[in-house]
Amino acid sequence: MLLTISTTYQPATDLGYLLHKNPARLQSIEVAGGQAHVFYPEATAERCTAALLLDLDPVGLVRGRGGASGEGFALEQYVNDRPYVASSFLSAALSKAFGTAMNGTCKERPNLPAQALPLAVKVAVVSAPGPDWPRRLFEPLGYEVEIETTPLDPTVPEWGDSRYYTLHLRHAGLRLQDVLTHLYVLLPVLDNDKHYYIGEHEAEKLLHRGGDWLPQHPERGFITRRYLRYLAAYVNPTLERLLEGDEDLTETSPPDPLSSGRGDTGHAPGDVVGEENRPAPPLPEERGPGGEVKSLHDQRLQQVAHEIYQLAPTRVLDLGCGEGKLLRLLLRQPKIEYILGMDVSHQALARAAQRLHLDEMPPRQRTRIDLIQGSLLYRDERLAGFDVAALVEVIEHLDENRLAALEAVVFGQARPAHVFVTSPNADYNQLFEKLNAGEFRHDDHRFEWSRAEFAAWAAGVAERHGYQLRLVGMGEEVEGVGAPSQMAVFVKKDA
Template sequence: MLLTITTTHQPATDLGYLLHKNPARLQTLEVAGGQVHIFYPEATAERCTAAVLLDIDPVALVRNHRGPAGEGFALEQYVNDRPYVASSFLSAALIKAFNTAMNGTCKDRPELPEVLLPLQATVAVMPAASAEQLVRLFAPLGYEVETAAHVLDPTVPEWGHSRYFTLHLRHPALRLRDLLSHLYVLIPVLDNDKHYWVNAQEAEKLLHRGAAWLPQHPDREFITRRYLRNLAEYVNPTLERLLAGDEAASDDSLEAVLPPDSAAEDVAGSTEPAGPDHAEPAAEKQKLHDVRLDRVAEEIRRLGAKRVLDLGCGEGKLVRRLLRLPQVEHILAMDVSMRELQRAHERLHVAEMPPRQRERLTLAQGSVLYHDPRLTGYDAAAVVEVIEHLDENRLAAFEQVVFARAQPGAVLVTTPNADYNQRYEQLSAGDFRHSDHRFEWSRAQFLAWAMGVAERNGYRVRIEPLGPEAAEVGAPSQLAVFER
């Protein structure tokens, strides 16, 4: 599978910053069923092209049960188009390779993700019912669409054309992350197949990646049904939320919705999909993210903190909780992404706040990896689901910035518990819960890191579980409370 993305924006090599991939070297990542190679066939100031080559191992598909089941045709597992055509494997590779770009983050050039670029994209082999279907799906998004049909067999022209096309897309002015989100959603829609079970988490991903454009698309119902494999229990609520502009369509993490422990017990270790018999009513599901935020806010209340840092604040969900605490006099909420800060400003209705309330809050762009004098003089700092998004070799810089230089009275750090991952049947061994995670730690690893940080910086620390605990693997998330 081959995808190329080209820009003539000046300088065109800005594409390398946006994709977080150096044009000067080949990069290879392991993905489900094979490897993805990222390289640049051309990289000049006038024109830059990034190529994504997905090399799927057909034997691994059979061994890992990620390919066709072979039912009804004994050779289907071995004779199929899975290694060669754009499919959900390519969508998964995009998330693995370009998650930073898809989330609109560029550390070195934070303003760049908002720039509208002239973009071209080519998918070498795209399955579709017809060329008209490709136009119908991409043209409403502003693309100029060109297709080239492939014959079934050039030696037997009377057989006619196949269902495969080379797809060329051109857009005069588009954010790169929008192009990637369009491809991420529409590629498996056109292929109409997925190499993993469709479930509630897949509905959340569609809401997250499609929230900005799918509600206005004339074929939104077709796209939603195909993406969710026509499963009514997911299709109908998702369409309702899309049309309602549901704010909940903002977190594509596997762990966004945590089933009650009894439901998790039913499906743990199963190789079968969690069907309707295992599904819990939506009203009874508990959001793990809310569990974390509520616990952190409660701990800040218990500590009596008056000045609080929210580092990696995102769209401000913890800030909303902290503003409800009368003891909190000021909150500095910081994030590296200007887009997330803008969303926080809008969702917290900062412009409509009474003056006294507004004075309690400062939204600021910044990074936990670089010394910032604004971070000093605070009673507590919350770092909720942030460290796993950092490269492990940058954690020493994080420790220096937060613990050694800023020195808040207390630091609250949460991170996933990797021991618990075996209870998520969608995860293969070694997979992370979120494609942007750079690592996930077991309880022993997190404890060892926390004890070392505390000892080196004059803190004491305690660790506690977050979420329902299960025998042998603990809770899905973990909290470290450091106090000076």
């Protein structure tokens, strides 16, 4: 798989700063199933091209597989297009090689990520149901799309073209961050054959990477269904969350014509379905009082909100508040007089303000909540004087060596009477069948701790700062591995 990104922005070599990859040398990165290589075929002040070459080991992709697929479809495992077609493998490599650029960060040129650049992208090759689909996916985002067909067999022209295309995209002016995000989401949608387990973590990833542009996309239904492999338990809630707060956007996308008669797997009756393509059984999920499935994401928020409700606090902090889902639940608790949501991301705060309808909120209600931008790694006087602080799925987004700074800010300086910290339980990851050993549930996670590691960290924090500690599982417990997420409840001893 080969992807190139070119620009004529002056000086064009600024592309190297944006991608955090030096144009003067080849850089290789270990990825699942092989290696990704980043190099620059051209790097002048007038034009610069960065290339990502993904070299997958066909045998390595199969090694270690067992079960029916390994026994009954041995030849199919080796004779397929997985090592060569731009797919979720390329998305994972994009995230690993260019993750900093995808997050819009550039230390050397802090203003550069916001710059709209003329960009040209080439992907060789993509698999698509037809040449119209790349256009339907990329043209609404402002790209000029050119499709280069590939014949089934150049020596037998009467056989016609294959379903493989070289994709050319051009945009007159767009942030590199946006281009990488569009490719990250849409390449697996075209291929429709993700190489790992589809679960709530993938739905969250789609919301994170597509939240700014996917709700307005005319093919948002098609994209969501294909990205989540037609699994209704995740597709429907994800579409609802994408359109949440956008009453003028109703789900009008037609049903995916490619899924007709295919059920939840996206494969037609009689298709050969290898282990890689076979949907894993859904993980245990709680159900609401009406029998509806509640995602683990919702379970976490509801559980934290319920714990806070029982304390009847008057002032509450939501640290790393994101787009404001916990804030919304806290606003429903009338005994809370003031809520402060803080996040390092300005974009996330803007989405939170929009989804909470702060501009339309009655004056009395509006005085109950504020949103501020800030970092948990620096002392901040605004965080003092609160009864409760919540950090829901926050700590794993920091490098482990920075947790001491977070600890000093939250437990040493702010010192709320109660602190709730949740984090994924790494022991549980073995139940995600398509999550390779050592991989994390989210591409932005810096670590994921086992129950023992989380308990040791929490106990140390409690001892150092004078808190009592209670550890709680979040979600349905599975013998031997625990619950999907874990929560530490800290109670200040002099509270």
